[in-house]
Amino acid sequence: KAGVTQTPRYLIKTRGQQVTLSCSPISGHRSVSWYQQTPGQGLQFLFEYFSETQRNKGNFPGRFSGRQFSNSRSEMNVSTLELGDSALYLCASSLDGPGPNEKLFFGSGTQLSVL
Amino acid sequence: QKEVEQNSGPLSVPEGAIASLNCTYSDRGSQSFFWYRQYSGKSPELIMSIYSNGDKEDGRFTAQLNKASQYVSLLIRDSQPSDSATYLCAWGANSGGYQKVTFGIGTKLQVIP
Numbered sequence: 001k002a003g004v005t006q007t008p009r010y011l012i013k014t015r016g017q018q019v020t021l022s023c024s025p026i027s028g029h030r031s032v033s034w035y036q037q038t039p040g041q042g043l044q045f046l047f048e049y050f051s052e053t054q055r056n057k058g059n060f061p062g063r064f065s066g067r068q069f070s071n072s073r074s075e076m077n078v079s080t081l082e083l084g085d086s087a088l089y090l091c092a093s094s095l096d097g098p099g100p101n102e103k104l105f106f107g108s109g110t111q112l113s114v115l
Numbered sequence: 116q117k118e119v120e121q122n123s124g125p126l127s128v129p130e131g132a133i134a135s136l137n138c139t140y141s142d143r144g145s146q147s148f149f150w151y152r153q154y155s156g157k158s159p160e161l162i163m164s165i166y167s168n169g170d171k172e173d174g175r176f177t178a179q180l181n182k183a184s185q186y187v188s189l190l191i192r193d194s195q196p197s198d199s200a201t202y203l204c205a206w207g208a209n210s211g212g213y214q215k216v217t218f219g220i221g222t223k224l225q226v227i228p
Binding site for chain 2: 106
């Protein structure tokens with residue numbers, strides 16, 4: 001079974017641009033969660049999607065948005081990029097969403113650098 | 116106040132020793148707790164989960180949960196150089212009717228041969 005696939009692996013953008021990241025979950029998984037990872041803040045929760053609906057959202061500005069398609073693939077978008085958005089963006093899939101009996105499977109991440 | 120407090124380390128232990136990793140959390144509504152391991156340049160992977168007070172053992176790993184004191188710990192017995200990684204504690208709690216998993220900053224463990 002293929003794992004969680006994130007594309008692209010690396011991205012270099014300049015301030016003010018926008019970026020779209022993609023995540024394909026493990027086949028059969030309906031939940032996709034997105035996290036931002038930085039050395040100083042660790043893993044910060046962005047949002048979680050299940051069956052095309054956003055069920056939870058972290059404390060990030062509105063510049064960060066996401067969506068999920070009917071095949072469970074998810075995209076996140078960051079508009080008007082700032083230097084502080086430079087980070088590793090990880091997505092994680094699970095069958096029915098985060099929970100006591102649910103294991104999160106992480107993708108390899110997209111390393112975003114904002115110049 | 117951060118939701119999860121975790122010493123970022125690094126924590127250095129000699130090979131064969133017991134490594135003890137700790138994490139405190141602030142939300143008494145937390146229901147489930149997890150330990151993820153992340154090797155440098157890799158993505159996190161789940162190694163242990165625990166939901167009830169007490170100890171849970173899996174091979175060389177033991178997770179301990181004390182809800183009254185709001186801490187969760189991970190013991191690694193007979194530490195090996197291959198255990199060198201960052202260990203992330205995480206907890207799940209209801210948010211808007213669904214679980215949200217929050218992570219600590221992670222503790223970097225170095226096992227010295």
